[in-house]
Amino acid sequence: MTLPSVDALKTQARRLRTALAAKGQVLSHSQALELLSAQYGYKDWNTACAAASAAGPALPFAVGDRVCGVYMRQAFSGDIRGLSRVGQSGHFRVTLQFDEPVDVVTFDSFSAHRSRVSCVIREDGIAVKKTSDGEPHLKMKRSG
Known part of the structure; x- marks a missing residue:
């Protein structure tokens, strides 16, 4: 029970x-x-x-879940490879493996592709940290 x-x-x-x-x-x-x-x-x-x-509350996502969303303003799809609570904050550290590398640089003169990233998220899948203009680093949801 x-x-x-x-x-x-x-x-x-x-x-x-x-x-x-x-x-x-x-x-x-x-x-x-x-x-x-x-x-x-x-x-x-x-x-x-x-x-x-x-x-504590149940984890909102699980290792192996298929997810999609936006990372650093770039669309992605991939798998959750790691997930853990961050203390009593109600936040979670998630590690994602992207299906295709995501270019996290917005300048035309160079690129920086990421295939695997870790981020601290809230229960709703939105990153705690934000870019300088206030946009969350990550917004994700379950695929399908």
Whole structure:
């Protein structure tokens, strides 16, 4: 059984209290939290709360996903080769392998092609860092 978030557990406890109260059984909020914790296999609320907090949100992408989008204003398609959380920030470090190299230089006099890049993204696939004119380095989504 997947452990829900702390907020979802608290909401379940409130619903349990309301349902039991409708049947004449009075239960405190802490008693409801303890019952839910036991239902999910934890010895007490503190243990369940710590586990739910540590789990964090699900990753928005997965290694091997096909993605497409724009990197440094150049369209791309490719695969996710690496993905990891960046602390508790809600950001992710993603490593992409492009199908075709992307030229990241906008000058006509020279080129700099990239086949593999790493970038810190938000959950929505948009890079945290931006170019000097405010455009995110990367915008990506799942292909297909």
